[in-house]
Every structure is written in structure tokens, then in C-alpha cells.
Amino acid sequence: MDKIVISTQENFKSEIIIQDDLKNTIQEHFEDKRYFLITNTKLAKLYPELVYKFPSNQVIIIKDGEKYKNIKTYNYIINELLKQKIERKDSIIAFGGGVVGDLAGYAASTVLRGVELIQMPTTLLAMCDSSIGGKTGINSPYGKNLIGTFYLANKVLIDPLLLNTLNEYEFKCGLGEVLKYAFIEKSCNKYCEFNLIEFLSRNSIKDIKKQMDFIIKSCASLKANVVVNDRLEGGLRKILNFGHTYAHPIETLSNYKKFSHGEAVAHGIKYASKLAVIKNMITNEYYEEIINLLNKYELTTKQIKFKKEDIINLMKQDKKVENSKINLLVPVERAQVALFDNIDLPSIEASLL
Numbered sequence: 001m002d003k004i005v006i007s008t009q010e011n012f013k014s015e016i017i018i019q020d021d022l023k024n025t026i027q028e029h030f031e032d033k034r035y036f037l038i039t040n041t042k043l044a045k046l047y048p049e050l051v052y053k054f055p056s057n058q059v060i061i062i063k064d065g066e067k068y069k070n071i072k073t074y075n076y077i078i079n080e081l082l083k084q085k086i087e088r089k090d091s092i093i094a095f096g097g098g099v100v101g102d103l104a105g106y107a108a109s110t111v112l113r114g115v116e117l118i119q120m121p122t123t124l125l126a127m128c129d130s131s132i133g134g135k136t137g138i139n140s141p142y143g144k145n146l147i148g149t150f151y152l153a154n155k156v157l158i159d160p161l162l163l164n165t166l167n168e169y170e171f172k173c174g175l176g177e178v179l180k181y182a183f184i185e186k187s188c189n190k191y192c193e194f195n196l197i198e199f200l201s202r203n204s205i206k207d208i209k210k211q212m213d214f215i216i217k218s219c220a221s222l223k224a225n226v227v228v229n230d231r232l233e234g235g236l237r238k239i240l241n242f243g244h245t246y247a248h249p250i251e252t253l254s255n256y257k258k259f260s261h262g263e264a265v266a267h268g269i270k271y272a273s274k275l276a277v278i279k280n281m282i283t284n285e286y287y288e289e290i291i292n293l294l295n296k297y298e299l300t301t302k303q304i305k306f307k308k309e310d311i312i313n314l315m316k317q318d319k320k321v322e323n324s325k326i327n328l329l330v331p332v333e334r335a336q337v338a339l340f341d342n343i344d345l346p347s348i349e350a351s352l353l
Helices: 022-029 041-046 071-083 098-113 124-130 160-165 168-188 196-202 205-209 212-229 236-241 244-253 261-278 284-296 308-315 345-351
Strands: 002-007 013-018 035-040 059-062 091-096 116-121 138-140 143-147 155-158 328-333 336-340
Touching: 002 212, 013 212, 022 116, 022 155, 035 041, 035 098, 041 059, 059 071, 071 098, 071 138, 091 098, 098 116, 098 124, 098 138, 116 124, 124 160, 124 168, 124 212, 143 244, 155 212, 160 212, 168 196, 168 205, 168 212, 168 236, 168 261, 168 284, 168 328, 168 336, 196 284, 205 212, 212 236, 236 328, 236 336, 244 261, 244 308, 261 284, 261 328, 261 345, 284 328, 308 345
Parallel strands: 013 155, 035 059, 035 091, 091 116, 116 155
Antiparallel strands: 002 013, 138 143, 328 336
16 A cells, blocks of 8 residues: 655645555545545446445436536535535545546535545546645636636545556546656656656556556655645646646537547647747757657547637636736656746747647
């Protein structure tokens, strides 16, 4: 078992536990209280032995898919919790990927002004990124994750064996966020020696699947280090959005159907890296290394056919926009990125290949 602890200035501790077969020993982490499990239709069918350990009136099942991460689903969850007379001493468990985690986290942070939250991620993306650090939220017609809160889970219970149910496409999509950490590793922690770029370069997907504990621990450790130093994204934490300012418009314009989050992030990394070349921030050699890794895992094979002006207009509505300026994370050295708010629009347009 591996344990990573995020300790905040408010003396709150968020424990990240990585252990095989946690799904069968989850009750060891329970206290004498009520737990409400929030999951989706797909996972309820895949893991009935876990889902139905809970009384039926304490299980809330939502539809599967990013398009359901909206105010309507949030209202449904809140009303179900209130119908069952949830109390502040009760706890919510988010059993699912990024959509379930974001929705359940937002519900936990707002119902009764906040109840305890446990994240139990089921996808590679959620295990490495979205379940850690306390970002919750829902999508709006104006863009992705524009409504939400910062709300750390008391515990994040990660069972790598849950990844065995993912198909090849779902697993590859999760690697989009893993690649993000590879390209920002030294910005997260300059003393870090995970060397994710080299690890991903020399290993095949088959090899990576045999070393999931290393992948998850690496990404979780990098994110925890950033969150400890900047929980509310006042500065350092913004580096975790590498590729996302481009990615979110792609997801929004496709109505969350054609591109997975991981694929959209991979395209965002490609565009940000192209921008770095245009502005002479990185060498052509490093740019080619980035592109080769994205190609190796086939994350940017789908063509982006949206109009450049539509993508840029949505980038202007991004959460990180300040004083009407697009804030962009751009590679500046190997495994390092920096934030810029002064990049001219023609260069951003040119980066969209």
C-alpha cells in the first residue's frame, strides 16, 4: 500500500491510498456513519457486489457520460440526498471516473454547506488526476467546468485493479493526463526524478499496464505537491491546466461526444507546443519529442475540424482568463511549462495548425 497525504494550512488532511483490491476491502475505511454512494449506470452493472453493499436508498445512480455533467444531474443528486434526509455527519462516496467524481464532489461541497467526501476513482484519468486536489464542478453551455468549487476529499481510495475493466481506447484516453504530468514534471517539483517522459518513451502500453502503481503514484505525488503549495489555484496550481485551455473548447464544440477529455488534452498539448516553437521558447528537437509521444499513444489521430475563431472565442471564456487576456501554459524547457498572458492572437491562431 502507498499513502500520500495532502495537508492544508487549515489543518485539513486528504489521504490518498493506493492499494490493489480496495474495492473488496473498502469497508475497512468506513466509520460508524451513513454513506451515500454516487455512481453511474455502467459501473452499477460492472460492480454490483460493491454498489449493492449499500442500502438501496443510499445509492444514487446517474447516466454515464460527460454530457450529463450538468445542472440537471446535479439537481437530481441533491434532491435524492435531501429526500433521504442526509445529515452533516454523513458521507458521500464518488465511485466512478471524472464525471462522477466532479458531480459527487460538487454535491458534497454544497449539500448542507458541506459533508465528508470519499473519492474512489475507476478510470486512469481519475486515479492520476481528477479525484485528487479537490476540484469539483459541472459544465455550462458556455464552457466546461465553469461552475464548481474547491473541496478536498477526506480520502481518495485508489484500486489499480479497477483499470482491468477499461478497454484499450479508454485506457489510452487516460494516458492524456499522464502525458501532461510528464511534460510538466519539473514545474511540479524541480527535485522530482520520476522521469515520466523517458518512462513513457521506452515502454509500450502493454508494459505500462504492468506498472500502473508507478504511474499512479508518480502523477498523484506530483499533483499532491502542487496542491499542498497552492490549493486554490492562485499561482503554481495553474500548471496543472497544461493543454486544457485548448482542450475545453474542443470538448464543448463537439458536445462532449467525438473527443474524450484525454484526447482533447493531447490536442491541447500539441497546440501549446506548436505555440512554443512559434515563439522560440523550445527547440524543434523537444517539440518533435512531444509530438512523437502523442503519436505513439495515438491520442491526436482524430482531426480537429472546428473553425479557429470558434475555438479562440471559447478560449476567451476560460476560467483562467484575466483582464480579458487568454492565459496560456506553454513549454519552455524539457518537462517544464510557464504561464503567459501576453501572447498575441495571431500566434495563438497559428498554433492551431
